[in-house]
Amino acid sequence: MNELLLIVRRSLSQHALSTVVTAFAIALASGLVMSVFVIQQQTYKAFTGGDVGFDAVLGARGSQLQLVLNTIFHLETSPGNIPYTLYQEVVKNPKVDLAIPYAVGDNYQGFRIVGTTEEIFTKFEYQRGKKFEVESGGKFFDSKQKEAVIGSFVASQTGLKVGDVFQPYHGLIFSEDAKHNDDYKVVGVLKNTNSPSDRVIWIPIEGIYRMKGHVLRGTGENYKAKEGEEIPDEAKEVSAVMLKLKSPQAGISLAQTVNNQGKVATLAFPIGRTMAELFNKIGWINRVLELVAYLVVIVAAFSILASIYNSINERRREFAILRALGAKRTTVFSVIILESAITALIGAVCGYFVYLAILFATAFIVRSQTGVIIDIFQFDWILILTPVGMTIVGAIAGLIPAFKAYRTDVAENLIPIS
Amino acid sequence: MVLSVKNLRKSYVSPDGENQRVVDVPNFSINSAEQIALQGESGSGKTTFLNLIAGILQADEGEIWIDESEMTSLTEAERDGLRAEKIGYVFQTFNLLQGFSALENVLLGMSFGIGADRNYAEKLLERVGLADRKNYKPRQLSVGQQQRVAVARALANRPKIVLADEPTGNLDRKRAFEALDLIREICAENGTALLLVSHDQEILSKFEKVENLANINRVESLI
Structure with missing residues (x-):
């Protein structure tokens, strides 16, 4: 040899x-x-197999895949909106552990702005046992203020930092002509999560409703929010409601109710299977x-x-x-x-x-x-x-x-x- | 007797399709440690005769006994094994492996037979005066030195017989005689029989026993 x-x-x-x-x-x-x-x-x-923090997504009637891509991965366009009252119903549903509304439709330099509630920071776990944390010197937004918390990737790509003020752009695709005349102040930069959330700018959902130029159609008729005036819940809309369920059986039952019996909304559940369908396609x-x-x-x-x-x-x-x-x-x-x-x-x-x-x-x-x-x-x-x-x-x-x-x-x- | 040939015949098919006999040797033998020079002109079939003895070519008829093994009855692989163990071959063109050092050439000469023995290989190179050139590649050696490596390699497997086919043909007179003396000395020292083929009268004159291939091969010269 x-x-x-x-x-x-x-x-x-x-x-x-x-x-x-x-x-x-x-x-x-x-x-x-x-x-x-x-x-x-x-x-x-x-x-398909990663822990995305949510079990199901409730959104407008249409494709479950589009709903998941839009809300979990912050890709694709929103399939539409659902009434805020539906969110209020879901929150009260005993099968639901946590329900967080998302309102999308704006961006900053191509990075998606998501209007939501403080629960995204206080209750939501993007991975089991892991909640969002802000880098030192920052804080989570005050839902009554025009404040923003930005993901780590957004911070690194745009250069935005705590104290900076920016103006959102309308739409999910960046267009210089579509600038809103609203100033948002960055109050926190999230620590890196190695998740799609790193690419997101979080603002209070109220901010989306009150963004100049936005029209709410929760009642079926156009409603424009006025400064100093409470927005009636009936007029409000959300793009999706992110759900954490009490059990897998709850998801099956809820999906049965929403997808087979209802006509207004779609429940994407389970999220992994929905994504697997994409890979199969x-x-x-x-x-x-x-x-x-x-x-x-x-x-x-x-x-x-x-x-x-x-x-x-x-x-x-x-x-x-x-x-x-x-x-x-x-x-x-x-x-x-x-x-x-x-x-x-x-x-x-x-x-x-x-x-x-x-x-x-x-x-x-x-x-x-x-x-x-x-x-x-x-x-x-x-x-x-x-x-x-x-x-x-x-x-x-x-x-x-x-x-x-x-x-x-x-x-x-x-x-x-x- | 270390080599005994009986009724050995070998033919080739010529381009005309005719069977052309090149070797027809009724009887030829060499004793242990004996040194014989075989005189043969170009085309007399001397290389074919050596290749038959070495088992490189398969005979058509006859017997070739090397030590106690009959070459013609062996399979090709067995002939290879016999050649590796009992026969050393020195070529006119040295046939050293160009990519290998002098030492590696000698080691490869051993490896298919007795197995590589570095100490013995180095001793052989020292004996042929190349101890300080053992790591040189053939192209870094003079032609005389290359032939000495070839001699060391032929002796590397402690053969019973060394076959030398015009081993001095590519050397000048001085180096030719040096190489010849070296081959003969080392064969004598090791008790190895030597069958050397040449058409050079001066070289042949150095041998006590010279056979003319024309006398032992009953085939007329092909040229």
């Missing part, structure tokens, strides 16, 4: 350039395969990515085959000498297979760097776009199986060159027959 490794080592160093190029191709293939599978699983897990993208990854593996395998096959002609004399020294045909065969497998293994190990680079980039993009965190250091069996698989693919790719080396005619390649 030692002599085989010595021969392989020398051969790889003698053909260093082609070894490096081939290993690089393998590294790309290996890194791509690992990334595709891990990203698939991690994003699925992050979007876009599952074909994963299949395409897998196919691309497999194609890259095949190309990489051919690059091993071509690289070693091309070197066989110039190495025939070497094989003949080895045979003349007593090496068996199978030894020469093994040398080539080992060489292919080791090249693939080197590439596959380097593939971890490609994998980490892709995952870092993906995690950054996913986080900046959605606030969802992908754990790039999470162990997955694919991280073991891929290098092993690539090594086997490498060994298989070496079969054709190995047979060519196996058939090397010793006498012919040593000296001409006299």
Whole structure:
């Protein structure tokens, strides 16, 4: 075995350039395969299995998926509003542990402004046992004031800090022409939560109602809030009510009531299943990515085959000498297979760097776009199986060159027959 | 007797499709530690004869006894094994492995037979005067030094017989005689038989026993 490794080592160093190029191709293939599978699983897990703090979302009649994307992940447009009175009913429902209203429709530099109640800070747990906390020097907003508490990502991207004043923009997409004439003062910056909430600006829900230009249609007729005047509850609307339920059975029962019997609202429950439906719908993208990854593996395998096959002609004399020294045909065969497998293994190990680079980039993009965190250091069996698989693919790719080396005619390649 | 050849025949199919016999040796033998020079012109079939003895080529007919093993009855893998254990081969063009150091070349000469023995390999290189060049690659050595590495490698597996095919053909006169003396001395020291093929009369004249291949091979020269 030692002599085989010595021969392989020398051969790889003698053909260093082609070894490096081939290993690089393998590294790309290996890194791509690992990334595709891990990203698939991690994003699925992050979007469907993560603890989002709420069990269900009550919103306007329509798509549950749109409701979840809009309220949990702060993506997509709002499917519409529901009357504030519905929120008041839900709060009193004995199956509901916590109900927090959301009112959306404004942004600041593209970051979503969510009008809500103080309960989002005092009662809501974004993860089991974890409530929002403000960085030192800050506080939660006073629901009677035009105050805002901003997520950590918003703070880092916009430069807003405690004491700064900003004016919201109408709509969920930033447009310079849509500025509201309302000044909001930043009173707190939330500590990083590694959740979509990091991308949100929280203001009192009353602020949304009283934002200049906003019209409330809770009664079916347009109502504009006037300064110093109480807004009747009937006129108010909310985009959604975020629910923490007392039990899973409560969710099933509530969903039955709202979705099957009611006509006004939709209850998205359970949230994980709703997101899983999204992944099922876009599952074909994963299949395409897998196919691309497999194609890259095949190309990489051919690059091993071509690289070693091309070197066989110039190495025939070497094989003949080895045979003349007593090496068996199978030894020469093994040398080539080992060489292919080791090249693939080197590439596959380097593939971890490609994998980490892709995952870092993906995690950054996913986080900046959605606030969802992908754990790039999470162990997955694919991280073991891929290098092993690539090594086997490498060994298989070496079969054709190995047979060519196996058939090397010793006498012919040593000296001409006299 | 370390080598005994009986009724050995080998033919090739010519480009015209005809069977062309190149070796037809009824009888040939070498005793242990004996040194024989085989005189043969180009095209006389001397390399084919050596390759048959080494088991690199398979004979059509006849017997080749190496020590106590009959080469022609063995499978190719068994012939490889026998060659690795009992035969050393020195080539005219040295046939050193270019990517390997002098020491590694010698170690590889051992590894398929008795197994790599670094101390013995270093001792052999010291014996051929290359102790300080053991880590040099062939291209960093002179032709004379390369041939000395080839000699050390041929002796590395403590063979029963060394086959040398025009081992001095690529050397100038001075180095040719140095190399010849070295091969003969080391074979004598180790009790190894030597069968050296050459067409150089000066080289042949150094041997007590010289056989003319034309006399033992019943095939006419191919050229």
